Every structure is written in C-alpha cells, then in structure tokens.
Amino acid sequence: MAAPDRAVSEGPGPITRAEVLPPLVNLRPLNWFFDVNRAMSLWPVTFGLACCAIEMMAVSMSRFDIARFGAEVFRPSIRQADLMMVTGTVSRKMAPALVRLYEQMPAPKFVMACGNCAISGGPFKFEGQYGIVEGVDRLVPVDVYVPGCPPRPEAILEGVFAIQEKILGVRVWPRPKEMPSQPASPKATKA
Numbered sequence: 001m002a003a004p005d006r007a008v009s010e011g012p013g014p015i016t017r018a019e020v021l022p023p024l025v026n027l028r029p030l031n032w033f034f035d036v037n038r039a040m041s042l043w044p045v046t047f048g049l050a051c052c053a054i055e056m057m058a059v060s061m062s063r064f065d066i067a068r069f070g071a072e073v074f075r076p077s078i079r080q081a082d083l084m085m086v087t088g089t090v091s092r093k094m095a096p097a098l099v100r101l102y103e104q105m106p107a108p109k110f111v112m113a114c115g116n117c118a119i120s121g122g123p124f125k126f127e128g129q130y131g132i133v134e135g136v137d138r139l140v141p142v143d144v145y146v147p148g149c150p151p152r153p154e155a156i157l158e159g160v161f162a163i164q165e166k167i168l169g170v171r172v173w174p175r176p177k178e179m180p181s182q183p184a185s186p187k188a189t190k191a
C-alpha cells in the first residue's frame with residue numbers, strides 16, 4: 001500500500017524553499033542584469049482554485065493590465081512559470097497536486113497567497129472542519145500574502161510589486177498616494 005501523502009496529512013510542515021545554486025560567474029552587474037530581467041518578466045502559472053481566481057483574471061485584462069508590469073504571460077505549463085498565485089480555497093484533496101506543481105517549477109520561484117482562504121482558510125476555517133488546508137504556507141513556502149475576500153485587483157498588483165521588490169531589493173514603482181481622509185458626515189457630528 002502506498003504511503004499516505006505528506007501534503008494530505010499536513011505532517012511536518014511546509015516543504016523547504018528551493019535552493020538556487022550560486023552562479024558560475026559571480027559578477028555583481030551581471031547578477032543585477034539577470035535580476036532586473038527576472039523581476040520584470042514574471043511568468044505566473046495559470047492556476048486558480050476558487051472565487052479569488054476571478055480577481056486574478058481581472059488583473060490580466062484591460063482595466064488593470066498586468067502586462068504593464070511584465071507579468072502577463074500566464075503559462076499553462078508549470079515548468080515555464082516562476083510565480084504561483086494561489087487564488088482560492090486549498091482543499092485537502094487539492095493539496096498534493098499543489099505541492100507537486102510547486103516542486104515542478106524551476107527555481108528561483110515565488111508563491112503569492114491571494115485571499116483569505118489561501119492565507120488562513122478564510123470563511124471556511126471553523127472548529128471541526130476537515131476539508132480545507134488552513135493556509136497554503138502549511139504546504140509550500142509563501143513569499144507574499146495578499147489579504148482580502150477577495151482581494152481587489154490593485155492588491156494583487158501590489159503583491160506582484162512586492163515580489164519584484166524582493167528580487168531586486170528596491171521598489172521600482174511609485175507607492176500609491178494615501179487617500180485624503182473623508183470629512184465626517186453632519187449626521188455623525190451631531191451625534
């Protein structure tokens with residue numbers, strides 16, 4: 001009989017981060033050149049698990065247009081992708097497939113947990129539940145967490161920026177301006 005899959009039993013924690021061998025020629029400008037290219041051409045895998053995946057689709061369309069930031073080439077093969085956006089609820093049945101896909105990605109590779117379900121189980125986390133993995137970080141190492149139920153497409157873009165910042169060590173895009181504070185409504189002032 002086959003041994004139970006570790007991803008289903010959620011045994012000894014997430015698999016370790018994939019090691020990247022040091023380059024044969026370790027020249028700082030050359031590494032920087034590769035890092036810039038890597039950060040500006042992230043290839044996400046076409047992979048959605050539940051409603052949050054609709055936001056991921058929205059991010060690739062004309063209004064939010066992830067192509068502006070170089071990450072529009074969604075790959076149907078995990079072997080050609082370096083970014084896994086976990087968008088949706090991770091069921092225990094799906095867990096072994098998710099781990100296998102992660103292991104098949106070439107390094108360096110990045111994981112974004114999009115939405116409350118992927119971060120912690122979201123609305124499906126309650127005492128006695130038995131079908132949901134309460135956070136994808138129990139299975140694979142997560143680089144960026146994007147909260148929300150679902151997160152807005154702008155938030156997913158911020159997640160992409162955070163991964164680019166992680167690769168390069170600096171933020172490339174300007175930070176969004178803070179929203180001006182709303183004046184208190186007259187009703188609230190009276191009360």
Ligand code: SF4
Pocket residue numbers: 050051052053087088089115116117118122123148149150151
């Ligand atoms: S976080 Fe909310 S929107 Fe996203 S998959 Fe879970 S229930 Fe759906």
